[in-house]
Amino acid sequence: MxxxxxxxxxxxxxxxxxxxxxxxxxxxxxxxDPAASALAAGKTNVIGVIVPSVTNNVFSDVMRGIYEEAEGSKWQIQLGNSRYSPLEEENLVRTFLSQKPAGLILSGLDQSEVTANLLRSADCRILQIMECGPDPYDMMIGFSHVEASMAATRHLLEAGYRRPGYIAARLDPRSQRRLLGFQKTAEEAGVFDANRIVTTPRPSTVTLGCELVADLLSKAPDSDAILCNNDDLALGALFECQRRGLRIPEEFGICGFNDLEMMAAANPSITSVRTFRLDMGREAMRWMSNALTGIEPDKPAIDLGYQIIARKSTARGAGR
Amino acid sequence: MxxxxxxxxxxxxxxxxxxxxxxxxxxxxxxxDPAASALAAGKTNVIGVIVPSVTNNVFSDVMRGIYEEAEGSKWQIQLGNSRYSPLEEENLVRTFLSQKPAGLILSGLDQSEVTANLLRSADCRILQIMECGPDPYDMMIGFSHVEASMAATRHLLEAGYRRPGYIAARLDPRSQRRLLGFQKTAEEAGVFDANRIVTTPRPSTVTLGCELVADLLSKAPDSDAILCNNDDLALGALFECQRRGLRIPEEFGICGFNDLEMMAAANPSITSVRTFRLDMGREAMRWMSNALTGIEPDKPAIDLGYQIIARKSTARGAGR
DNA sequence: TTGACAAATGTTAGCGCTATCATTTTGATT
DNA sequence: AATCAAAATGATAGCGCTAACATTTGTCAA
Known part of the structure; x- marks a missing residue:
């Protein structure tokens, strides 16, 4: 003893x-022996993390933040991949809860009703990441996707583009909210045209960005800019426009989403909406760990915000 | 009962x-209750996976393969991130082994002596991934990095480039072997020049690709091609060359490594060495799961090979 | 020196399963 | 109906640890 x-x-x-x-x-x-300890104490040092994808850059950055912060602490990360399916998420939550985890970190606001009930009656701390919204189960850290895409759309309008389109791959709930933000702002400015929305259920790739912008230009050849649901698509869009000899940013503006590192390196550099993915992971883990040590947060939710990083791909007219 | x-x-x-x-x-x-089960049975359904990075595209593809194959099976994946440090790897192996895992999947051939001993006396199946080499602890699946980069170098030479350089970021053991393959082939062809090797310990990014190629061109301005240690660097190299007005592939050839999806979409499309990362993950998990069910492989190692995907960025002279 | 209290250490039982072996049931065969 | 082996089920103990409480040791003031 x-x-x-x-x-x-x-x-x-x-x-x-x-x-x-x-x-x-x-x-x-x-x-x-952790198993014996878990059995005797009735709880573990496991923090379950459920993300919709392990490949997507966005989630791998968040994961890295979580792992970095967990490193050296007593908390063990257990990763689950829901593959964008609410049903798989439900099963994962069930499996994870059977392990008596100390905490659970999961993505977004859109859980199934069953999952929501499991979570509400769960005997561990719950932390939602990626988004901000009303009624957290427990704690929440993220940003407003609607507001971010509204700001990006305003940026395009302020740069002088008047016929902006939107391209998106696999529409998870967050992507849908981004599309919504675009639509809302475009409508308010009187420049919305449903023909300029091109989406597909396929998963996002750079090649798909090429295809989607090609689609857009065939459906609405007079489009003069696009907001891309993410940076892969934006890079593809850039390549495709270059192949077609469209001058960027003069004839066509491109704005991505997430501000992956490569956006600054591209030629021309690509405007994007910076999101704080690494910080989100770090902060999530730090917050969880605090909560588990008895240090309660003063508010249940944190909005990490976003930042429009204006680069050459939308610098119409201006020298830079 | x-x-x-x-x-x-x-x-x-x-x-x-x-x-x-x-x-x-x-x-x-x-x-x-998995803890009670683990305690009573003296073993778990956990398969530990230790990778040097959770962000790197290469490993995230492998991880995806592993997760895909583990999905729905009774095996639980436990991920560890050694951050390219043999010492952290050692600690992770120790932690993982204390959980009495059914199996352990880890990367490469270069474990510390202590780790090697832990693994040799471990009471679980061991599977090495990412590389092929002599003396597996147990099972092994990967490919030869030396041979792959030799083939890539030959490709550059056959395309008519005579002053090829090599750029690499953080030199993990596999990167070093790739560099070795380049050097060997270049020397045999009598075109090796140590001034055309540019490396840095910093982690690989697209921006770094821009910087490294700039470095190369200032140290050896007459270089007419580069083999890049990975595709991020290759993309950065492409952007930088374009900014400098270097015509690709006529004046300068670029070859990447791994063949990420974006290489085909780039403008011009970028030649790369295709590696079978997803298959490696899938096959690894399938193999492990078989071994744990009593189905022994007929040989201890599988070489998945590689494939040179020739694209426009090295198509000197030819129309395509 | 004594008592009072806190700090340190020890005792006991049990967490929820599974290995092992014992017992019962089943079904085929004479 | 009797026999026997195989199949199915059951009883028991214990995996290695920790919660809860009990006991011992140390410290300090009166």
Missing amino acids: TVSRALRNPDKVSQKTLTKIRAVVERLGYIP | TVSRALRNPDKVSQKTLTKIRAVVERLGYIP
Whole structure:
């Protein structure tokens, strides 16, 4: 028992015994059995993380933030991939909860009714990431996708583009909200045209960006800009426009979403909406870890915001 | 006891009892406690996966393959990120082994001596991925990085380039072997020049590709091609060359490594060495799962090979 | 020196499963 | 109906740890 204490609450054990125990632990190479610990204590140090994709850049940045912050702490990350399916998410939540996790981090606001009930009655902390919205189960950290895409659309309008289109691949709930933001702002400015919305259920790639912009230009050849649902598409759009000899930004403006590192390197550099993915992961993990140590946040939700990074691809007229 | 059997070995229980048990399980929403199971059985259904990076496209593709194949099976994936550090890898192996995993999947051939000993005496299956080499601990699946980069270098030479350079970011062991392959082939052809090797310890980005090619062109302005250690760098190189008005492929050839999807979409499209990352992940998981079910592979290692995908960025002279 | 209290350490039971072996049931065969 | 092996089910103990409480040791003031 004293050994158990020495390993988990060193301050409850005298310095003398502590040294002795540590020496023996070292000599024997003793490592506690987490299964036995979980069984006896009725809880684990596992923090479950459920994301819709492990490939998507966006989530891999968030994951990296989470892992970075978890590194060296006692918390073990358990990753689950819901592949954008609410049903798979439900199963994952069920599996994860059976492991008596200390906490659960999951994406977005759009859980199935069953999942929502599981979460509400769950005996662990819940943290929603990626989005901000009303009624968190527990804690929430993200930003407003609608507002971000509204700002991006305004940016295109302010740059002088008058016939903007929108391209998007696989429409998860967040993508839909971004599309909504575009539509709203375009309508308010009286420049909305449904023909300039091109979407597909296929997953997003650079090649798909080429195809979608080609589609757009055949359906609405007079389009003079696009807001892309993400940066892969934006890069594809750039390549396709270049192949067609469209001058960017003079004849055609391009704006991406997320501001991946490559947007600054592109030629011309591509305007994008910066989102704070790494920070979101780090902050999520830090927050969770605090909550589990008894340090409650003063508010249940954090909005990390966004930032329009204007670059050459929308610098119409201007020299830069 | 019969319930335990019904859930793990349904064929050892009569049809009648099985139906009865399943009905009750369903009604109660019973889910077995994995911790108790692990403690009693002395083993788990966890397969530990240790990769050097969770962000890098290469590993995220492999991870996706692994997850896809694990989906729906009884195997639980536990991911660890060694961040390219042999020491962190050692700690992760230790932590993972304390969980009594069914198997361990890890990257490459270059473990520390301590790690190697841990693995050799480990009571679980071991699978090395990403590379092929001698003396697997247990099983191995990957390809030869040296041969792949030799083939890429030959491709550049056959396309008529005579002063090829090499750029690389963070030199993990696999990158080093690729550099070695380049050097060897270039030397054999009598075109090797150490001034045309530009490397940096910084992690790879598209922007870094721009910088490295700029470096190369200032150190050895007469270079007429580069082999890039990966596709991020290749894309950056393309952008930088375009900014400098270098005509690709006529004046300068570019070859990447991995053949990320965007290489085909680029303008001009970029030659790259295709590697089978998704298949590697899938095959790894399938192989591991077979081995754990008693189906032994007939050979301890699989070489998945590579493929030179020749595109416009090295099509000197030719129309395409 | 004594008592009072806190700090440190120890005792006991049990977390929810599964390995092992014992027992009962089933079904085929004489 | 009796016999026997195989199939199915059951009883028991214990995996390695921790919660809860009990006991011992140490510290300080009166």
